[in-house]
Amino acid sequence: MTNIYQNILNSKGKGEKLLAILLDPDKLSVGNLSDLIQKINLSPATHIFVGGSSFDGTHLDELIIELKSKINLPFLLFPGNPSQISDKADGILFLTLLSGRNPDYLIEHQVNAVPIIKKTNLEVISTGYILIESGNETAVERVSQTKPLDRTDHEYALQTAQAGEFIGNKLIYLEAGSGAKLSVPKEMIRLVSQNINIPLIVGGGIRSKQEIENAYNAGADLVVIGTAFENDTNFFNS
Numbered sequence: 001m002t003n004i005y006q007n008i009l010n011s012k013g014k015g016e017k018l019l020a021i022l023l024d025p026d027k028l029s030v031g032n033l034s035d036l037i038q039k040i041n042l043s044p045a046t047h048i049f050v051g052g053s054s055f056d057g058t059h060l061d062e063l064i065i066e067l068k069s070k071i072n073l074p075f076l077l078f079p080g081n082p083s084q085i086s087d088k089a090d091g092i093l094f095l096t097l098l099s100g101r102n103p104d105y106l107i108e109h110q111v112n113a114v115p116i117i118k119k120t121n122l123e124v125i126s127t128g129y130i131l132i133e134s135g136n137e138t139a140v141e142r143v144s145q146t147k148p149l150d151r152t153d154h155e156y157a158l159q160t161a162q163a164g165e166f167i168g169n170k171l172i173y174l175e176a177g178s179g180a181k182l183s184v185p186k187e188m189i190r191l192v193s194q195n196i197n198i199p200l201i202v203g204g205g206i207r208s209k210q211e212i213e214n215a216y217n218a219g220a221d222l223v224v225i226g227t228a229f230e231n232d233t234n235f236f237n238s
Contacts, residue, residue, distance in 0.1 A: 004047075004074045004091045005125050005170055008222065011046075012199045017216045020047040022078060022203065022226035023067070024178070026055045030062045037070045039233040049224060050089060051078030053139035053178065064088040077122070080143060082113040091123035093171070098164050099131040100146025127171040127201075128164025130157060132184050134205055138177025148177070154188045161192045161200075172196055174220075176204025179227050183211060186218040193219025209236065 011018055021040060028036070040048070048071060050064060065088050068075055077092040079085055085092065094113075097105035117124060131140055131148040141148060149157050161172045174184045174192065183205035193200045202215045203224030215223045229235050 004076065004123050007074075008171070008199050012221045017220070018046045018222040019044055019212070020049045020076070020201075020203075020222060020224045021045045021229055022049040022051070022178075022224050023063075024052040024055065024226065024230070025050060025057060025060050025063055025084075026052050027230060028063055030059055030066055033063075033066055036233065037067065039229075040071055040073075043229075043236045045073060047222070048073050048075045049078040049093070049226075050075060050086075051080060051084050053080045053143040055080060056083055060084065060086045061088050076125070079113075081109055082116055085113060085116045085120070085122075087120035087122065089122060091125055092117065093127040093129075093173070094124050095127050095129045095173075096164070096167075096169065097131070097144055097146060098128045098160050098169075099149045100144055102144055102146045105144050105146065125171060126169045127173050128161065128167070128169035129173045129175060130160055130164070131175050131177060132157065132188065132204075134176035134183070135181030136179075138180055138204070140175070140177050151182070151185055151188070154185070154191045157188050158191050158195055161196055165196050165198055169198065171199050171201055173201040173203070175202075178204065180205030183207075183215070186214055189215060189218035189220055193221075 075089040077089045133148040133151040176184050199221040201222045202220035207228045212223050
C-alpha cells in the first residue's frame with residue numbers, strides 16, 4: 001500500500017466517505033482471528049487502524065501479518081506510544097495530542113518514535129488528535145493525563161483544529177475516546193469540517209450505522225468505529 005494519504009485526499013475531493021475499523025491489539029490473539037477477519041471482509045470498511053492507549057504486548061507484528069494476509073485494506077498504526085510501532089503495517093498516524101498540554105504527547109513520544117520509524121517503510125501521516133469530552137473518563141485521558149476539550153465549546157475546538165492545520169498536520173482527528181458515553185457533537189463536526197481544508201476523522205462513542213451517517217452528514221470524511229464493532233461483529237448486519 002502506498003500513497004494512503006493521497007487516496008484519502010482523493011476521496012475527500014470526490015465526496016466519498018471512508019470508514020476505519022479500529023482494532024485494539026490488547027483484545028486480540030493471533031490464533032483467534034478468523035471470525036473477526038470474515039466480519040471485516042463483509043463490512044464496508046475502507047481502512048484498518050491498529051493501536052490502543054496502553055498496549056505493550058509483543059504480538060503486534062504477528063497480528064498485523066495474519067490480518068493483512070486475509071484483509072486487503074490499508075493498515076494504519078494508531079499508536080499510544082512508540083512501543084506500538086510495527087513495520088508490518090502500511091502507514092502510521094503520527095499523532096500530536098493537540099487538546100492536551102502534556103509535553104510527552106505533544107513532542108516527547110514523537111521524538112522517541114523517529115529512530116524506530118526511520119527503519120521502516122511506513123507512510124507517515126501527521127495527525128492532529130483532539131480529544132472531546134464524552135461524559136466519562138476515557139483511556140486516553142487516563143494514559144495521557146490530559147483533559148479533553150469542552151464538548152459545548154465548538155469555537156475552541158475549531159481553533160484547535162485550525163492551529164493543527166497551520167502547524168502542518170495533514171489530518172484532524174476529533175475523538176470522543178474508546179468506550180465514550182457520548183460521541184463528538186454533530187454541530188462541532190460541522191463547524192470544524194467547514195473551516196479546515198484537510199480531511200477530518202471522527203471517532204469514539206459511535207454505536208450504530210445511523211450515528212456513522214450522522215457524522216458523515218455533519219462533514220466527517222472518515223469515521224472510526226472500534227468498541228461497537230468489537231462488541232458486536234454483526235454491527236453492519238443489524
